[in-house]
Amino acid sequence: MSIDSSSDKTITVALTGQPNVGKSTVFNVLTGLNQHVGNWPGKTIAQKVGTYSHNGVTVSIVDLPGTYSLSANSPEELIAREYIIREKPDVVAVILNAAALERNLYLLAELLALPSPVVVGLNMVDVADHEGIKVEPKVLAAALGVPVVPMVASKNQGLDDLVAAIAGLSSGELPYTPKVPRIRPEHREVLAELCALCEEHVPQPYPAEWVAIKLLEGDSEITKMMEAHLPDKVWQKVHDILLAHEDAVIDVAGGRYEWVGRMTRAALVRPGVGQVTFTDRLDRAATHPWWGMLLLAGVLGLIFGLTYTIGAPLQELLDTYVIGGLSDLAGVLLSSAPEWLLGLVVDGILGGAGMVITFLPILVIFFAAMGLLEDMGYMARAAYVMDRFMHLMGLHGKSFMPLFLGFGCNVPAVVGARIIESRRARLLTILLAPLVPCTARMVVVAFLTPIFFGAAAPLVSWGLILMSLLVLAVSGVILNKVLFKGERAAFIMELPLYHLPNGHTIGLLVWQRTLEFLKKAGTIILIISVMVWALSVLPYGDVESSLLAGLGRLLAPVGGLMGLDWRMMVALLTSFVAKENTIASLGILFGGQGAQLADSLSGVLTPAAGLAFLVVQMLFIPCVGTVAAIKQETEGWKWTWFSLIFLLLLSFAAGIGVYQLARLAGL
Amino acid sequence: MLNKLLRQVARGGVHSTAALARELEVSEGLLVQMTGDLARMGYLKPVGDNCEEKCAACPLAGGCSIGGAGGVWALTAKGMRMTSDQ
Numbered sequence: 001m002s003i004d005s006s007s008d009k010t011i012t013v014a015l016t017g018q019p020n021v022g023k024s025t026v027f028n029v030l031t032g033l034n035q036h037v038g039n040w041p042g043k044t045i046a047q048k049v050g051t052y053s054h055n056g057v058t059v060s061i062v063d064l065p066g067t068y069s070l071s072a073n074s075p076e077e078l079i080a081r082e083y084i085i086r087e088k089p090d091v092v093a094v095i096l097n098a099a100a101l102e103r104n105l106y107l108l109a110e111l112l113a114l115p116s117p118v119v120v121g122l123n124m125v126d127v128a129d130h131e132g133i134k135v136e137p138k139v140l141a142a143a144l145g146v147p148v149v150p151m152v153a154s155k156n157q158g159l160d161d162l163v164a165a166i167a168g169l170s171s172g173e174l175p176y177t178p179k180v181p182r183i184r185p186e187h188r189e190v191l192a193e194l195c196a197l198c199e200e201h202v203p204q205p206y207p208a209e210w211v212a213i214k215l216l217e218g219d220s221e222i223t224k225m226m227e228a229h230l231p232d233k234v235w236q237k238v239h240d241i242l243l244a245h246e247d248a249v250i251d252v253a254g255g256r257y258e259w260v261g262r263m264t265r266a267a268l269v270r271p272g273v274g275q276v277t278f279t280d281r282l283d284r285a286a287t288h289p290w291w292g293m294l295l296l297a298g299v300l301g302l303i304f305g306l307t308y309t310i311g312a313p314l315q316e317l318l319d320t321y322v323i324g325g326l327s328d329l330a331g332v333l334l335s336s337a338p339e340w341l342l343g344l345v346v347d348g349i350l351g352g353a354g355m356v357i358t359f360l361p362i363l364v365i366f367f368a369a370m371g372l373l374e375d376m377g378y379m380a381r382a383a384y385v386m387d388r389f390m391h392l393m394g395l396h397g398k399s400f401m402p403l404f405l406g407f408g409c410n411v412p413a414v415v416g417a418r419i420i421e422s423r424r425a426r427l428l429t430i431l432l433a434p435l436v437p438c439t440a441r442m443v444v445v446a447f448l449t450p451i452f453f454g455a456a457a458p459l460v461s462w463g464l465i466l467m468s469l470l471v472l473a474v475s476g477v478i479l480n481k482v483l484f485k486g487e488r489a490a491f492i493m494e495l496p497l498y499h500l501p502n503g504h505t506i507g508l509l510v511w512q513r514t515l516e517f518l519k520k521a522g523t524i525i526l527i528i529s530v531m532v533w534a535l536s537v538l539p540y541g542d543v544e545s546s547l548l549a550g551l552g553r554l555l556a557p558v559g560g561l562m563g564l565d566w567r568m569m570v571a572l573l574t575s576f577v578a579k580e581n582t583i584a585s586l587g588i589l590f591g592g593q594g595a596q597l598a599d600s601l602s603g604v605l606t607p608a609a610g611l612a613f614l615v616v617q618m619l620f621i622p623c624v625g626t627v628a629a630i631k632q633e634t635e636g637w638k639w640t641w642f643s644l645i646f647l648l649l650l651s652f653a654a655g656i657g658v659y660q661l662a663r664l665a666g667l
Numbered sequence: 668m669l670n671k672l673l674r675q676v677a678r679g680g681v682h683s684t685a686a687l688a689r690e691l692e693v694s695e696g697l698l699v700q701m702t703g704d705l706a707r708m709g710y711l712k713p714v715g716d717n718c719e720e721k722c723a724a725c726p727l728a729g730g731c732s733i734g735g736a737g738g739v740w741a742l743t744a745k746g747m748r749m750t751s752d753q
Contacts, residue, residue: 100696102694102696103696103700106700218708247749249708250673250708251670253669254668254670257668257669257701260693260697265692283685384683492676492687492702492711495683495684495685
């Protein structure tokens with residue numbers, strides 16, 4: 001723009017807009033080298049002032065900081081509104097991004113409530129056009145009642161029109177009849193009352209109605225200012241009104257949003273209407289109430305398939321060659337050591353914590369599959385569709401994630417409940433997590449079902465999983481109704497766009513989760529493994545006369561109701577260290593491993609007792625690692641004991657019920 | 668508009684921003700701005716916003732970013748009071 005230093009008349013223009021709308025481009029193109037950069041008084045925020053000349057008029061243009069609104073939320077917002085109110089520029093030029101018009105209009109809604117006339121520079125119309133967004137500048141101008149200039153500042157298009165509009169507005173040649181947003185009717189009388197109370201005392205140059213609106217909005221700066229300026233009695237009245245109408249802020253801001261809605265409906269052809277994006281297409285299935293659940297079931301099936309197909313053989317290899325090899329090595333190295341030391345290393349450490357570590361391949365595959373789904377944006381959808389199911393239990397979809405991880409191991413399921421903000425939902429998730437059949441329980445099921453049910457074993461296995469999930473759902477409903485009184489949970493969730501997964505991100509996630517799991521296996525699980533091993537050999541060195549056996553015999557009467565003798569009860573008890581210990585304990589108590597153990601068990605137990613044992617195993621108290629996690633996550637013993645007693649009663653009641661029914665059915 | 672948004676959320680359950688935006692006839696961008704405003708006013712709160720700090724050792728810490736950082740919002744007690752009054 002040309003410079004005319006001899007011109008007599010000078011007008012001041014405040015240039016405003018949200019960040020990243022091209023405001024600086026407009027400022028630079030208009031002022032060229034005639035700009036001065038300093039700081040706003042008392043602030044470290046840059047102040048840019050420049051000049052240009054138009055038809056003999058010198059225009060001083062002040063580039064206000066980019067702001068989203070004119071509340072006192074940030075120093076930038078405070079600077080912008082204080083400048084406009086105190087300096088009263090001749091014109092305020094607001095730059096709006098045509099491609100994000102709806103979001104930009106909120107700032108305009110606030111600017112129109114101030115005394116300076118406003119001209120709209122509708123920037124980036126080329127970007128909007130490219131994105132299929134149609135804005136009608138003339139219609140928008142008519143709806144707003146202010147001049148609207150379409151422009152592409154980066155290409156120097158439309159700036160002359162903006163300059164002309166600024167000149168026309170400052171000289172009064174252009175009409176200016178702004179359609180200002182109004183507060184919703186519910187609080188108009190309150191606003192009028194506040195206006196009447198404050199009018200005489202509002203310091204100049206603040207507009208009284210604007211001050212009253214800001215008071216209703218709870219604006220801290222204006223509240224402080226009016227408290228200082230109002231007589232005590234009047235302030236008390238104002239204060240009482242504000243206290244009684246705390247919710248007025250919703251109506252003030254809501255009025256602006258309704259105004260934004262009216263403007264956009266008038267002048268904007270909504271982007272994407274009629275257009276279906278890739279994410280939309282996928283979400284039609286992924287978030288559909290039924291198709292979404294089916295898709296989720298398919299995804300889960302695929303993950304289980306992969307986990308067991310690839311992970312289970314690896315787990316066996318680790319067990320045979322690493323743990324087995326270490327046990328053999330320990331046997332050789334400790335051949336001359338006391339027997340208790342060999343037992344501690346082989347049965348306590350390797351048989352307990354070592355056995356848990358062999359499940360690492362299964363967990364790694366599980367973590368990787370979860371990481372993949374999370375990274376590509378599917379897990380948010382999974383949580384979304386699971387909400388219908390979770391809601392029956394008073395939970396929300398986010399509980400699905402930790403519970404889902406429980407299929408791998410209950411420990412991360414309990415710890416993972418941390419992602420749930422509500423304490424009630426978090427507690428409920430933690431209490432329900434042990435009812436998710438983990439891989440360790442599934443190993444026991446996979447080993448024992450063929451012994452009792454032969455060819456029907458796969459069907460019985462699936463039946464046991466379904467039973468666990470059904471018990472989980474019913475328990476959830478009951479616990480929610482009895483303990484938590486069915487509090488409401490409500491969430492808004494942004495579903496991210498689908499994108500190609502990033503190998504590095506997934507790798508990092510798997511590494512972090514695996515490391516965490518190993519840390520736990522190497523500390524808590526190791527210590528408890530050793531403790532339980534000690535109980536199984538003390539005081540005389542054999543299981544039959546051990547403290548653990550004594551405890552098992554105490555439980556024998558309960559076992560009798562399910563057709564189980566004390567050895568089965570001890571096997572159950574040892575599963576407290578790690579679920580897989582059940583098989584190892586049965587091997588010790590019944591003598592032999594593999595096929596030999598299978599023969600012994602099928603000879604001793606009826607199918608009805610076998611089924612009862614499997615049911616109890618599925619619902620029994622979780623392993624010690626999970627219990628430790630529950631204590632840690634619930635921050636005390638209260639809920640830990642509740643969980644233990646609840647699961648103990650539940651599992652025995654289910655076992656007794658199933659045994660009695662199975663006997664009636666002739667099993 | 669904000670009242671309507673709060674009432675929709677207060678029905679319970681998980682609402683996607685896309686579905687809420689459709690119901691309110693606004694763009695998703697504006698809905699995000701509205702949820703931000705409601706949070707500033709104390710009616711909504713972001714879920715898991717300080718999760719990293721709380722869950723340094725959590726194997727599911729990544730889950731906090733479900734839907735993007737700050738992508739999940741819950742009604743506050745003030746928000747629940749407000750909607751139950753209506």
